[in-house]
Amino acid sequence: MAKTRVHELAKEFGVESKFVLEKFKEMGEFVKSASSTVELPAEMRFRKEYGDKLKAETPSTPAPAPAAPKPGPKAPKPAPKPEATQAPAAPETPAAAAEAPAAAAAPEAPEAPQAPAAEAPAASTGPRPGPKPAPRPAAKPAAAEPQAPAAQAETPSAPGDAAPKSPAPRPVGRPGAPRPGNNPFAPSQGMGRKPAPGPGADRGPAAPGAGDQRPPRPPAGRDGGAPGRPGMPRPNPAMMPKSPAAFGQGPGGRPAPGGAARPGPGGRGGAPGRGGPGGAPARPGGAPGGFAGRPGGGGRPGGGRPGQRGTTQGAFGRPGGPSRRGRKSKRARRQEFEAMEAPTLGGMRVRKGNGETVRLARGASLTDFADKVGVDAAQLVQMLFHLGEMVTATESVNEAVLDLLGEELNYVVQVVSPEDEDRELLSSFDLEFGEDEGDDSDLSVRPPVVTVMGHVDHGKTRLLDALRSANVGDKEAGGITQHIGAYQVTTDVDGTDRRITFIDTPGHEAFTSMRARGAQATDIAILVVAADDGVMPQTVEALNHAKAAGVPIVVAVNKIDKESADPTKVRGQLSEYGLVPEEYGGDAMFVDVSAKSELNLDKLLEAVVLTADASLDLRANSEQDAQGLVIEAHLDRGRGPVATVLVQRGTLRVGDSIVAGPAYGRVRAMLDEHGENITEADPSRPAMVLGLTATPGAGQTFLVVDDDRMARQIAEKREARERAAMQAKRRVRRTLEDFMASMEKGASQDLNLILKGDVSGSVEALEDALAGLDVGDEVSLRIIDRGVGAITETNVDLAAASDAIIIGFNVRPQGKASEMADKEGVEIRYYSVIYQAIEEIEAALKGLLKPVYEESVLGQAQIRAIFRSSKHGNIAGCMVTSGLIRRNAKVRVIRDGNVIADNLDLASLKREKDDASEVREGFECGLVLKNFQDIKEDDVVESFEMREIPRS
Numbered sequence: 001m002a003k004t005r006v007h008e009l010a011k012e013f014g015v016e017s018k019f020v021l022e023k024f025k026e027m028g029e030f031v032k033s034a035s036s037t038v039e040l041p042a043e044m045r046f047r048k049e050y051g052d053k054l055k056a057e058t059p060s061t062p063a064p065a066p067a068a069p070k071p072g073p074k075a076p077k078p079a080p081k082p083e084a085t086q087a088p089a090a091p092e093t094p095a096a097a098a099e100a101p102a103a104a105a106a107p108e109a110p111e112a113p114q115a116p117a118a119e120a121p122a123a124s125t126g127p128r129p130g131p132k133p134a135p136r137p138a139a140k141p142a143a144a145e146p147q148a149p150a151a152q153a154e155t156p157s158a159p160g161d162a163a164p165k166s167p168a169p170r171p172v173g174r175p176g177a178p179r180p181g182n183n184p185f186a187p188s189q190g191m192g193r194k195p196a197p198g199p200g201a202d203r204g205p206a207a208p209g210a211g212d213q214r215p216p217r218p219p220a221g222r223d224g225g226a227p228g229r230p231g232m233p234r235p236n237p238a239m240m241p242k243s244p245a246a247f248g249q250g251p252g253g254r255p256a257p258g259g260a261a262r263p264g265p266g267g268r269g270g271a272p273g274r275g276g277p278g279g280a281p282a283r284p285g286g287a288p289g290g291f292a293g294r295p296g297g298g299g300r301p302g303g304g305r306p307g308q309r310g311t312t313q314g315a316f317g318r319p320g321g322p323s324r325r326g327r328k329s330k331r332a333r334r335q336e337f338e339a340m341e342a343p344t345l346g347g348m349r350v351r352k353g354n355g356e357t358v359r360l361a362r363g364a365s366l367t368d369f370a371d372k373v374g375v376d377a378a379q380l381v382q383m384l385f386h387l388g389e390m391v392t393a394t395e396s397v398n399e400a401v402l403d404l405l406g407e408e409l410n411y412v413v414q415v416v417s418p419e420d421e422d423r424e425l426l427s428s429f430d431l432e433f434g435e436d437e438g439d440d441s442d443l444s445v446r447p448p449v450v451t452v453m454g455h456v457d458h459g460k461t462r463l464l465d466a467l468r469s470a471n472v473g474d475k476e477a478g479g480i481t482q483h484i485g486a487y488q489v490t491t492d493v494d495g496t497d498r499r500i501t502f503i504d505t506p507g508h509e510a511f512t513s514m515r516a517r518g519a520q521a522t523d524i525a526i527l528v529v530a531a532d533d534g535v536m537p538q539t540v541e542a543l544n545h546a547k548a549a550g551v552p553i554v555v556a557v558n559k560i561d562k563e564s565a566d567p568t569k570v571r572g573q574l575s576e577y578g579l580v581p582e583e584y585g586g587d588a589m590f591v592d593v594s595a596k597s598e599l600n601l602d603k604l605l606e607a608v609v610l611t612a613d614a615s616l617d618l619r620a621n622s623e624q625d626a627q628g629l630v631i632e633a634h635l636d637r638g639r640g641p642v643a644t645v646l647v648q649r650g651t652l653r654v655g656d657s658i659v660a661g662p663a664y665g666r667v668r669a670m671l672d673e674h675g676e677n678i679t680e681a682d683p684s685r686p687a688m689v690l691g692l693t694a695t696p697g698a699g700q701t702f703l704v705v706d707d708d709r710m711a712r713q714i715a716e717k718r719e720a721r722e723r724a725a726m727q728a729k730r731r732v733r734r735t736l737e738d739f740m741a742s743m744e745k746g747a748s749q750d751l752n753l754i755l756k757g758d759v760s761g762s763v764e765a766l767e768d769a770l771a772g773l774d775v776g777d778e779v780s781l782r783i784i785d786r787g788v789g790a791i792t793e794t795n796v797d798l799a800a801a802s803d804a805i806i807i808g809f810n811v812r813p814q815g816k817a818s819e820m821a822d823k824e825g826v827e828i829r830y831y832s833v834i835y836q837a838i839e840e841i842e843a844a845l846k847g848l849l850k851p852v853y854e855e856s857v858l859g860q861a862q863i864r865a866i867f868r869s870s871k872h873g874n875i876a877g878c879m880v881t882s883g884l885i886r887r888n889a890k891v892r893v894i895r896d897g898n899v900i901a902d903n904l905d906l907a908s909l910k911r912e913k914d915d916a917s918e919v920r921e922g923f924e925c926g927l928v929l930k931n932f933q934d935i936k937e938d939d940v941v942e943s944f945e946m947r948e949i950p951r952s
């Protein structure tokens with residue numbers, strides 16, 4: 001059935017195709033393009049109505065017959081393609097949608113513009129697209145028509161124009177009408193029409209207005225722009241961007257003509273809205289825009305079929321297309337979106353970061369982490385669980401775990417150093433530690449603080465004592481000095497009394513541990529070298545520590561009273577280490593002394609002062625609130641916590657509120673090294689402070705704050721952080737089981753042990769036996785300390801520092817050692833039989849430490865009857881008399897109190913006729929024992945299992 005095509009008709013009548021198209025439109029027939037076919041009825045009507053005239057007249061008479069609205073039956077054939085092109089234009093307003101179709105219709109008739117223009121006030125509407133329509137002006141005109149009809153449908157304003165011009169609209173208005181009739185291409189057509197229907201109407205009018213009111217929709221513009229369309233039906237929320245702006249209020253502003261926007265029936269503009277989907281992804285402005293954009297197709301980000309579905313929807317007054325699909329798509333989109341941002345980790349979806357840095361304090365918990373990145377802590381817990389870490393949300397975790405989380409979620413985790421942490425804490429109270437207040441003019445000279453270091457037995461202690469007592473002797477004959485951790489001496493240099501502060505804990509360990517805490521108390525180091533012994537390993541070590549700290553060194557060549565003393569050799573040796581004596585042209589002062597004979601002590605003091613003057617600018621503000629370091633602290637039975645502090649700047653006074661590490665309080669009294677009460681301590685002055693609530697640690701800082709309350713708050717926060725850090729640290733300590741586990745993973749390991757025993761014989765025996773263990777190359781056993789006697793805090797300290805395990809043979813912890821081990825996470829294993837200790841350690845070293853099991857009786861059942869089965873053997877009909885019988889547990893058979901068979905398995909366990917995994921007390925059951933048929937009535941079947949018990 002050869003249908004006639006528009007251009008054929010045009011040719012036949014000698015007019016342009018466009019003209020024919022126009023006529024069809026007026027007749028209510030929608031024909032897309034010149035190459036579209038025309039249904040026979042429509043063709044006939046055309047011939048009937050225009051045939052004659054056309055033959056006689058010219059095409060110039062375009063609007064002749066407004067009549068012929070009845071679109072009904074015949075279906076013009078829509079030409080989808082064209083629309084696509086127009087689509088772009090459509091964007092601007094809902095009306096656009098309406099136009100679109102029209103446009104489509106007119107695609108090829110650019111020349112025919114006059115016609116459209118003429119007829120349609122609607123045309124005016126058409127123009128509105130003006131702003132963006134760039135695409136094709138020609139189209140517009142055409143569009144005018146379609147809109148017109150639409151307008152009439154309901155638009156007040158539009159009607160005005162439209163109505164007059166063409167009755168045709170009516171039919172058109174009816175969305176359904178035209179479309180059903182002809183077209184397989186409904187979509188494209190529909191599109192055009194669709195607008196007409198409900199929404200279209202609104203829009204039509206709206207559009208214009210919109211054009212005015214609504215601010216230009218910026219970005220959306222292109223495709224989104226359309227969306228913004230005022231009149232538009234409200235886009236599906238699900239597809240809408242979350243921001244209000246996205247809803248059109250933003251850029252496009254939802255100028256929506258109030259209710260108008262809300263499409264009426266067919267309105268739900270679903271159609272347009274639909275476009276949304278396409279736009280949805282576009283997000284910003286997307287939703288709304290999507291709508292419009294879609295008609296045009298071009299606008300559609302997705303590029304999906306333009307207009308298609310929208311049309312359909314519009315036509316039917318309901319969200320076109322398979323609704324199912326729409327809904328699904330929403331969900332799918334959301335999921336897609338989430339999936340994009342949320343990586344799956346251990347089965348959990350957690351929002352991922354963009355490499356942002358997350359600062360966390362030591363010992364932070366998952367909750368802290370979750371708070372910082374805005375996710376749910378529970379998800380992190382689960383995530384970690386899947387990653388093999390069992391951690392609760394509020395538990396402190398170590399840095400490795402935080403790093404792991406950060407890595408997985410794409411965050412850079414920065415664990416704040418204790419110093420930074422404290423700095424932040426103080427600054428939250430508007431305090432700052434470590435800086436002198438004021439300017440240069442507020443600073444005054446302060447005495448140097450000296451630490452004595454050197455090799456063992458080279459005379460450090462003796463020298464410190466000599467210096468102290470010599471000085472005391474000077475001052476007050478018979479005076480008794482106490483060891484409070486530091487003291488000050490006075491010496492005469494060039495006629496001036498100069499003070500020097502000595503930290504009287506000899507050795508570089510204290511010096512280093514203080515430095516490790518970020519506290520550098522020492523200005524100058526005195527390196528003691530015994531002249532008869534020369535430079536020894538610890539001499540070099542001390543030298544390196546001092547150098548590393550950038551502390552000037554004064555060498556005390558000691559024991560020169562001894563005959564074997566060879567001070568020159570010492571100078572030579574130290575020169576090799578870069579410490580060149582002044583007399584050799586270097587800058588280090590060497591003083592030959594004798595601590596024993598108290599020889600040249602004053603020269604040594606002078607050398608210290610001169611070195612300080614030469615290389616250091618030791619000044620401090622003595623007027624500010626005091627700040628300094630805790631040198632040592634202990635709990636005094638009568639006086640409570642006592643701390644020796646070294647004031648570094650400011651002046652500490654009795655009555656000051658201070659916070660020292662996690663301790664705080666008000667200075668109740670201060671004592672100097674002579675036990676004398678003092679009321680204030682200026683820079684470099686050591687003082688024993690009474691009045692703290694707890695004993696701070698050596699190397700911790702102290703500072704005076706405004707009031708007790710502030711002191712307490714700072715101290716409490718420090719303590720909480722310390723606790724959290726400790727907890728986190730504890731998690732990484734090693735236990736024998738951990739060691740075994742890591743062995744299983746094939747990692748090469750060192751197992752550090754500290755042995756403590758009741759007598760030296762057992763410790764030696766244990767050590768020898770352990771040394772003789774053959775555990776292969778990949779494991780190494782190191783006994784880092786051994787000793788006789790109780791396990792002390794020192795042992796725990798060492799174990800904590802070196803990740804060691806303490807083996808206690810017939811000994812127990814002393815004092816607070818146990819508590820400390822618990823706090824530090826140090827494992828202490830107790831044994832009283834040597835071979836047991838050896839066995840376990842060997843097993844651990846070989847990765848064979850087996851779990852210990854204990855039997856746990858689950859319950860008993862009494863055999864009440866026995867059924868013989870050729871297939872199953874003897875089936876025992878039982879009554880569970882206590883507990884339960886479990887199918888997979890072991891059983892034993894007890895007859896008259898004697899176990900007649902043990903460790904049996906059940907071949908089957910049934911409750912009634914069904915297999916049961918367990919049967920509880922009070923119920924009957926049938927069971928068959930595997931490989932044991934010798935059962936009798938009244939026998940007792942006991943169910944038990946082996947449970948692993950945690951090792952002590």
Ligand SMILES: Nc1nc2c(ncn2[C@@H]2O[C@H](COP(=O)(O)OP(=O)(O)OP(=O)(O)O)[C@@H](O)[C@H]2O)c(=O)[nH]1
Nearest residue numbers: 455456457458459460461462558559562594595596
């Ligand atoms: N003859 C002589 N002996 C000294 C002198 N100084 C220290 N001694 C002796 O050397 C030994 C070690 O002295 P200490 O002061 O304990 O040495 P140290 O460096 O403190 O030793 P450690 O505390 O073990 O590191 C003691 O017996 C002192 O009496 C000295 O100037 N002359």
